[in-house]
Amino acid sequence: MNTSVGSSSHAVQGTQISKSNAPLPPPSSRDLWSEIVAAETHHHQQIDVVYRRRKPRNNQKDATLTASDSTRPCPNRVSLVDPNKRVSWNRALSTRGRTSIAVGAYMVYQPQLKQDKRKGKPALPKGKFVQPPNFDKEKLYFQEVDAFELLEESPSPKKVGTWTLGNMTEEGPIPALCSRLEKWLHSRKLNPICGPSSTLSKILDTPATSLETIHDIDWNSSDLRTLEETELINSLLLTVKNGDKKSLVNEFLIENDIDLQTNDKMLFAQNGEGYEDIEADVKKLSLASTSSSLDSDHSSPFSALLAICGQSAPSMLQDMFSSGSETIVKVGEGTFGEAFKVNNYVCKIVPFDGDFRVNGEIQKKSEELLEEVLLCKTLNQLRRKNSDSDNLCRTFIECIEFRVCQGQYDAALIQAWEDWDHKHGSENDHPREFPDKQCYMVFVQEHGGKDLESFALLNFDEARALLVQVTAGLAVAESAYEFEHRDLHWGNILISRSDSVTLQFTLDGRNMSVKTYGLMISVIDFTLSRINTGDRILYLDLSSDPDLFKGPKGDKQSETYRKMKDVTEDWWEGSYPKTNVLWLIYLVDILLMKKSFERSTKHERDLRSLKKRFDKYDSAKEAILDPFFTDLFVESDPKV
Numbered sequence: 001m002n003t004s005v006g007s008s009s010h011a012v013q014g015t016q017i018s019k020s021n022a023p024l025p026p027p028s029s030r031d032l033w034s035e036i037v038a039a040e041t042h043h044h045q046q047i048d049v050v051y052r053r054r055k056p057r058n059n060q061k062d063a064t065l066t067a068s069d070s071t072r073p074c075p076n077r078v079s080l081v082d083p084n085k086r087v088s089w090n091r092a093l094s095t096r097g098r099t100s101i102a103v104g105a106y107m108v109y110q111p112q113l114k115q116d117k118r119k120g121k122p123a124l125p126k127g128k129f130v131q132p133p134n135f136d137k138e139k140l141y142f143q144e145v146d147a148f149e150l151l152e153e154s155p156s157p158k159k160v161g162t163w164t165l166g167n168m169t170e171e172g173p174i175p176a177l178c179s180r181l182e183k184w185l186h187s188r189k190l191n192p193i194c195g196p197s198s199t200l201s202k203i204l205d206t207p208a209t210s211l212e213t214i215h216d217i218d219w220n221s222s223d224l225r226t227l228e229e230t231e232l233i234n235s236l237l238l239t240v241k242n243g244d245k246k247s248l249v250n251e252f253l254i255e256n257d258i259d260l261q262t263n264d265k266m267l268f269a270q271n272g273e274g275y276e277d278i279e280a281d282v283k284k285l286s287l288a289s290t291s292s293s294l295d296s297d298h299s300s301p302f303s304a305l306l307a308i309c310g311q312s313a314p315s316m317l318q319d320m321f322s323s324g325s326e327t328i329v330k331v332g333e334g335t336f337g338e339a340f341k342v343n344n345y346v347c348k349i350v351p352f353d354g355d356f357r358v359n360g361e362i363q364k365k366s367e368e369l370l371e372e373v374l375l376c377k378t379l380n381q382l383r384r385k386n387s388d389s390d391n392l393c394r395t396f397i398e399c400i401e402f403r404v405c406q407g408q409y410d411a412a413l414i415q416a417w418e419d420w421d422h423k424h425g426s427e428n429d430h431p432r433e434f435p436d437k438q439c440y441m442v443f444v445q446e447h448g449g450k451d452l453e454s455f456a457l458l459n460f461d462e463a464r465a466l467l468v469q470v471t472a473g474l475a476v477a478e479s480a481y482e483f484e485h486r487d488l489h490w491g492n493i494l495i496s497r498s499d500s501v502t503l504q505f506t507l508d509g510r511n512m513s514v515k516t517y518g519l520m521i522s523v524i525d526f527t528l529s530r531i532n533t534g535d536r537i538l539y540l541d542l543s544s545d546p547d548l549f550k551g552p553k554g555d556k557q558s559e560t561y562r563k564m565k566d567v568t569e570d571w572w573e574g575s576y577p578k579t580n581v582l583w584l585i586y587l588v589d590i591l592l593m594k595k596s597f598e599r600s601t602k603h604e605r606d607l608r609s610l611k612k613r614f615d616k617y618d619s620a621k622e623a624i625l626d627p628f629f630t631d632l633f634v635e636s637d638p639k640v
């Protein structure tokens with residue numbers, strides 16, 4: 001068990017590793033661990049932890065769902081492929097309905113609920129103050145750990161077979177989407193104080209994230225557009241919308257050789273007007289609207305999605321990859337998305353709004369993608385360089401562009417898809433079968449490496465590096481946005497090798513550097529995630545997807561969904577950072593049971609005792625204080 005205080009003031013982010021076994025930096029005199037624990041205790045006194053608060057079940061909500069369900073068109077559709085091809089409880093939801101509550105932020109931040117969550121728990125070991133070892137006690141402890149651990153090998157989550165097959169019939173009822181808009185309208189009525197804070201009004205009012213035309217994407221560039229540039233342009237657009245500093249902005253745009261899309265020009269032209277009668281706008285929205293009716297109604301979720309992507313109309317999918325200079329290789333697939341590496345980037349292509357199943361699943365809707373984009377944009381904020389933000393990390397994949405596309409797959413994409421199919425055997429539908437009018441959301445992301453399932457970890461240090469980065473990233477996002485990933489299976493953790501010796505995290509204003517052992521971790525896929533963006537809560541109501549919780553007994557991934565359900569009591573709007581800890585426990589299980597890397601019996605024991613201690617934590621913020629991570633921290637800079 002690691003109990004010493006690891007620290008160094010010499011290792012900095014980006015330092016090159018000269019040898020794989022580079023010597024560890026000399027210890028510094030700082031007691032990082034004490035600082036973190038002390039600050040953490042202090043912090044607990046200021047921040048409410050509300051995951052225990054459970055809203056009473058709203059039966060009316062269920063009634064509403066049923067009612068709206070019955071008004072939905074009957075699923076008279078035929079899948080393009082064998083509907084039984086995909087059985088995907090583990091890969092996604094068979095029913096969905098991402099839901100926002102605009103007032104959530106006001107409901108959860110209740111100062112009177114302040115509490116110290118560690119009260120009543122044993123004090124965490126603090127490095128140099130650790131007691132001399134008591135071997136009898138330790139033996140007893142490990143016996144307990146060993147007893148706790150079942151070490152039950154479970155089937156690979158990706159290969160699970162037929163147990164939901166019966167439920168996945170073509171004629172099966174298409175579940176209702178949660179009436180996000182109704183809920184929003186209702187909350188607006190109940191909470192007029194919230195003013196214009198609402199998902200839709202904000203999104204409709206949000207300037208485009210990216211402004212270059214689709215043809216301008218230079219796949220060879222190592223930096224499509226930095227987040228800072230995008231943010232700067234967005235803030236300038238906001239300035240224009242709110243005032244009359246057009247000339248200043250124009251100067252900036254000319255200087256920086258930035259050409260705006262028509263839609264962005266429209267945003268300029270609006271100059272803050274419009275979207276005033278949000279309620280009227282929202283009433284016009286149709287949840288059933290599909291992109292095939294590419295209407296001129298700017299109030300539809302589809303139009304809002306276009307707006308947030310900085311487009312006035314969908315781009316042709318083929319045009320995105322038409323320069324011919326791109327090297328396109330498929331790198332992975334999910335229930336909803338196909339992931340292609342295009343030069344330095346990864347494009348995740350998600351079909352949406354169509355009225356037939358893709359990969360055995362009902363297609364995502366514009367409004368869900370709209371919220372996913374918003375969620376990605378929010379997590380992007382955690383990466384801001386030169387930010388005085390109290391919470392920063394690079395653990396969540398950077399989304400660089402968002403594009404609404406339509407039309408046929410490009411020939412090069414098809415080729416890449418088929419190559420991957422030959423090699424790996426795709427579980428997805430062949431994209432050539434999609435109709436001409438099919439719409440796609442394209443997420444352009446940084447390339448995060450290989451997923452944990454296929455990545456070969458070399459040794460215990462690499463396993464520790466993985467655990468500390470995931471835990472620290474979750475802790476940071478929890479702190480910043482009450483973020484819960486809720487689907488952190490091994491396909492959603494990407495790993496790449498890097499020259500950086502350490503990686504910087506800022507948690508509640510405190511900088512921490514952790515040893516990377518040459519690995520960089522990126523977390524992807526926020527489909528099930530919950531986030532509080534500050535004025536709205538985005539989450540997916542998993543109570544409408546019973547199949548998700550019917551996975552095989554003993555399978556760690558399905559057990560984790562079930563445990564989440566217990567923790568949340570099926571009320572998914574709520575903040576339950578414990579769900580992050582459940583996925584950390586899953587991760588330790590995966591390392592113990594599914595990954596083979598060089599390790600000793602002691603290492604395995606360390607992992608099992610870590611798992612046991614994780615079980616007691618209620619958040620990743622608590623978990624990151626575990627002594628297992630102590631000597632992975634190498635430095636703590638006071639925040640300037």
Ligand SMILES: Nc1ncnc2c1ncn2[C@@H]1O[C@H](COP(=O)(O)OP(=O)(O)OP(=O)(O)O)[C@@H](O)[C@H]1O
Pocket residue numbers: 090091092331332333334335336337338339346348397445446447448449450451491492494524525527
């Ligand atoms: N940015 C990326 N860099 C490298 N590989 C990626 C990236 N994004 C996705 N992938 C690969 O594609 C696979 C599927 O991606 P992702 O999980 O985002 O799709 P999805 O349809 O949302 O999946 P799910 O079935 O879990 O909902 C990943 O497991 C990974 O192998």
